[in-house]
Amino acid sequence: MLQSPQHAGTQPHEPNHHVPNHHVVVLAYDGLCTFEFGIALEIFSLPRPEFDFPWYRCSIAGVDPHIRAMGGFSVAVDAGMELLEDADTIIIPGWRGADAVPEPALRDAILKAHARGCRIVTICSGVFVLAHAGILQNGRATTHWRYIDKFRAMFPETEIVDDVLYVDHDNIITSAGSSAGIDACLHVIRSDHGAQVTNTVARRLVMPPHRDGGQAQYVEAPIQERPGxxxxxxxxxxxxxxxxxxxxxxxxxxxxxxxxxxxxxxxxxxGLSPLKWLRRERIIRSMKLLEETDLALVDIAEQCGFQSLETFRIAFRDIAGTPPASYRNRFKLRQSA
Missing domain, CATH: 1.10.10 (Arc Repressor Mutant, subunit A)
Structure with missing residues (x-):
């Protein structure tokens, strides 16, 4: 799991998400945020014939009996909240509002899913569902900038990070504004399948696979991919x-x-100084070499422009939050699983 130096200290977790038929359940509720909902379906439900392995199995779980989305259309669901019992990943695409307390049945289902190790992803205001359920106490999260002050006032026990696109903490991924949900979902794919698969999906979305020079756990301000x-x-x-x-x-x-x-x-x-950008780009190249080759670490360090193996290890750990050898073992194992 990747993290930036200013938030070092959270140890990368190793949930076993790389399993056949991984089940992603997307919540649908009355007043559904259509863009956020569309992001989840585009990334996890769209067929991926470019891959020779099964893609995610995606279902829609209805929170309410009748669901009318923003824009005035109705949404058909696969089943009710019982789908959450079988979910490997749950996505909450926005929410009705910060003050809209989720029904007890939804709060209980979310708590049970989290307790058994299910990964939960929220987009924009979806974080309020988790906060109302009490799942973010003493945790770390983010949301859209317009909700930051309100969130802090309502849930002071949660550390809200206001300068990032998404936060990955304790098997919960919270993202900022709507489009940041794409970054968070690509982070899910990278965690499950590695950089090469993520790059392919991002290319189909016509967007960069990362927006700060690295697919970091804490991503700084979004940048232009080709700024002039x-x-x-x-x-x-x-x-x-x-x-x-x-x-x-x-x-x-x-x-x-x-x-x-x-x-x-x-x-x-x-959004970066040239030296910081170069450092991140060198680490990005090293990640690819770690995932796709058997080169020795000293050779990777040299090919990526580091003056010594120790300098490479320090830079990699600062940006990736894990030693290069551990990173290689993690993604090599997942790719061969």
């Missing part, structure tokens, strides 16, 4: 030369801009 012609060309050049020492002067020279102008445009376009 001059900067985009620099990013492409740097990715092609990650095995070489790269200085800020090299980057600004490639852009044809003065260093001052380049630094301003780089930060505006990526």
């Amino acid at each position: 012609k001059s900067i985009a060309a620099v990013l492409d050049w740097a990715r092609e030369n990650l095995d070489q020492p790269i200085e800020i002067n090299d980057l600004s020279r490639q852009s044809g801009l003065s260093q001052r102008t380049f630094l301003r445009r780089f930060r505006d376009g990526t």
